[in-house]
Amino acid sequence: MGNSDSTLSKEQQKLLKAFKKQIGVVTTAKSVAPVEKIDVVEDDRTIFLSALHGVVPMPKQNQVQPTKPQRPVVDAQILAKRAAAEGPVQTEHVELSDTQAILNPVGSQSKLSYRIATLQHRVFEDLKAGNLRWYEAVDLHGCTVEQARSAVLQVIEMAKAENQNVVKVVHGKGPDALLKSYVNGWLRQHRDVLAFVSAPEQQGGTGAVLVLLKRAEKNPKYDRTQQRA
Incomplete structure (x- = not known):
């Protein structure tokens, strides 16, 4: 070119x-x-x-799953002191017989279960699975029978005063299951109790019961004296 x-x-x-x-x-x-x-x-x-050299995935069992916060468990001894200072909570169910507990003791590892005939099956299954969040709980460890009876009555009244309908009662599962037998008998007699069942393992297992109550007629506060008037 x-x-x-x-x-x-x-x-x-x-x-x-x-x-x-x-x-x-x-x-x-x-x-x-x-x-x-x-x-x-x-x-x-x-x-x-x-x-990334040397980095390994975190095992699933070490991962913390978010959970809904629960209210703290109330010590029955605290309720007993409160009753002594302020007087017992007014209730229509002070006469809960011990006869059923004496005649029908329950085993320490047995699962408790009770429901009224008209309660919806789905609601009872939710209670059994621990899907219904409890409002208040009471721990009966170390209580006498009378202290335990008073504590159960009071925790139910406390829940109803706030128009809440689920409580937890921690009765323990000692070798003789004494308080467990009494709680089983008392709750069956209480006319505000719709159902109760031993808690899921992560919520106390056979050492506690979740109790479903009737809701109060007024929200958020319910005054029984107004109903009688």
């Missing part, structure tokens, strides 16, 4: 030379750019994998 170039004018030769330079620059840019991009991507990946 050198000979043919000589037939061109000087002006044409300048234009041709400039055109060749432009072609050379574009070709170089196109060939180099992808190589530089690949190198950068590869370096980033290498750095990332290096940073």
